[in-house]
Amino acid sequence: MASAVHELTPAEASAHPPAESIVVRFAGDSGDGMQLTGGQFTLSTALAGNDLATFPDFPAEIRAPQGTLFGVSAFQINFGSTAIDTAGDVPDVLVAMNPAALKTNVEALKPGGLIIADEGEFGERNLAKAKYATNPLQDGSLAKWQLLAFNISQLTLDAVKPFGLGNKEALRCKNMWTLGLALWMFDRDRQPIVDWLKAKFAKSPVLAEANIAALNAGHAYGETAELAGPMKQHHVAAAPAEPGLYRTVTGAESISLGLVAGAQLAGVKMFFGGYPITPASAILHHLSRLKEFGITTFQAEDEIAAIASAIGASYAGQLGVTSSSGPGIALKGEAMGLAIMTELPLVIVNSQRGGPSTGLPTKTEQSDLYQAVYGRNGDAPMPVIAARSPADAFDCAIEAVRIAVQYMTPVMLLTDGYIANAAEPWLVPNMDDYAPFPVKYLEEVPEGGFFPYARDEKRARPWVKPGTPGLLHRIGGIEKQLNTGNIDYGAANHQAMTEMRRDKVLGVDVPDQEVELGEAGGKLAIVGWGSTFGPIHQAVRRARKKGLDVSHIHIRHIWPMPGNLGALLKGYEKVIVPEMNTGQLKTVLRDQFLVDARPLNKISGQPFMISEIEAAIEEALA
């Protein structure tokens, strides 16, 4: 989705027919600024009107030893003139800033794809660190790809020489030189990057000028080197898009914005209790800057205090929100039970990552579905919502807030490291299109007396702010008596209260499940949830183009599930559930609906490739 900026002339079009989409991967040392390069390239691509998806892939170490294989940081972007749902299966272009980056990424490159390598970094020491016996740029081992090797380091040093920087500082401009070359390759406007560099280095104009010089030099290098073989300028036409205002958004940004929007629609102030953890911290960072929206943020002493303080704030009448990743969510488990028992609104965001334990902090996985749905002591039901993409996370966050305040319940919002970090173009929503759901606190004794655990038509109990005269009451984690909320260990009461909590959550109004692509019934359904949306959607689209009877269903409401989902799934002969775990949604679907859902699992810390799902479809329908 995006706008037309570059209109192809017939001459251009015939010279290089426009590609539908191109995948570029920037890879370098974690100190080389590859994420920054990727981010800025993404911005210029969005401004050029291409649809796009990105995949930042970086090590857990902040500054891993230079030149090592485990210190490689990569950023992949897929952009095109049609709708782009994934970061792309195989890169067409690999930019490798050192031998380690080449070694860890080249096998993913499409045969015949283009390697751009910084020759200046392929000295003996770096080759040894990357465990190359001989120099791959010279030994013919890269023959199945096109290779362009030149000394980016030296070219950068030459370009920034007039600014009198030290060698180390000068080499830091390498990523801008590379970005300049990439901008030339894909016919991008340099001005937004120049503006950005001026703003970023406002305090040291020399650095701004040096970086701009490197950027320009890279760009000029492309122009002059064009005749030399594989280096060609590519034109990717703008993708069709719904008219409106667009921006790029990451999942962490859109969740933060969605929470702010949800709190506004509910008419409540927000309290966010968080504790630093990868990849969830970005939400804490975003919200910390938005005080004027009535948001209090609190970096607590630990994960438990983060959720406990949010529960305290909810008790006092604000919307408590906490966020973490799997290990932190585990620590919050007991407190979630308290929020369930005391029936207070609370939103818990889980940015999933690879596990168990510390697992793969910077890699993505969908392996906390069991934890979200079942992972607490006692019968402790909680609505669970899963976002499918950075843009979708905005609406999911609003939905989580709505359910929390309307049903007086904690709600878990599942996202993952991929969604949190990846960027995509976003049609900025118009808040006038969203119906408010204002909170009504109980402020006076109702007719028939005040009972803290009385129920409304949604089975929600009243929300009373301490400070309200006449409605004094005590709540806590001990089993509550039906209606009065007093302590009650009675057998019949516990049965009734457990059923009440279960029925309240099962009664949450969840929209009927729709079919994303295909028909309601047929030979095969591919059922997904969360960030697998992109690859599933593309795979099903490709398979349908080939005439295969396959449909895509993507579940947002993990718990409770849509009322029509069971019947819908039973309309297909086969059901396959691709997941980045060992089959968690698959198990829940089998349990809930007695359908023969089959798993398709990938647990490598990397998103699915379209081709992997396509292959599974073809096999199932063979």
Next chain:
Amino acid sequence: MNDMTPVAKTLPKDWETDQEVRWCPGCGDYAILKAVQRTMPEIGARPENTVFVSGIGCSSRFPYYMETYGFHTIHGRAPAVATGVKLANPDLDVWIITGDGDALSIGGNHTMHLIRRNLDCQVLLFNNEIYGLTKGQYSPTSHVGTRSPSTPFGLLDRPLTPCAYVLGSGARFVARAIDVNKNLPAVLKAAHAHKGTGFVEIFQNCIVYNDDVFAPFTEKANAAGNQLWVEQGKPLLFAGGTKGLTLDTETLVLKVVDVVDGDWAAAHVIVHEQTNKAIAHMLVEMPFGPFPMALGVLYDDPAPTFESAVVAQNAQASLGKKPDLQKLLSQGQTWQVEKQPHAM
């Protein structure tokens, strides 16, 4: 605490709930409950503005018996829940009720951070040196050698001194009292009057699992000789004024001196200055036996509170900014799509 204009003066019975109190007969908690209910009218507190937050343990049942707002949370986490309550509504008068296991073992981390942040609230730590509700295991304040179901051959851990722990965490108000002592309401009043975290350790007798553990200084016969009630601006005297504390200026430690004919000045007895943290440290660390038990307001030196700083920063950061959500959504580098450039 808040500046509140009393509407109609409450009576102690206005602070009682209709719930049956479920502590063991003879438990020290009853006396503390009565003392708190007696104190509330005297400090002009309003039930609707008061919130009692507790963790888990015998003491943590306390909120159910106070006719106020109350939150009986989970083990050790009362300080964190209370922090959220107070940040969400700084006008509320927040009391945390906890015990030695709750505050110093499972919740030791939260206690430390509550204290260092200086949230405006009162913490009443009922120290009975035992886990009562789980049937008598040793706690982090139990004496070495304590025999309990989990230490049948005697406890090996060395105990923690609660007041020393919180002073080390940066407490600005530290006091000690005894469950059945008549001075308890006065100490509670002082804690409430202090703007910031008012920490009060209350020696509370567990009649079932640790009976008479404090008898060496709480028993009538031992009280006078072993209780030193400190008072601001008054000499540190005990045993009916016949003994006092002085500082050995060579070794910089406290020592007990005899006071003859009430002439404490001649014996160089220290005058209590409640803003002196060095003295406070020495008073809470004095080994009982050779020294008396120091009681009353041991340290009181207010500092800016956490919630007031949060409120001020939120206001400062919002200054001149309109909460325009549509504008926020449209921030960053944006672009306008006017028409469909070409069909799919």
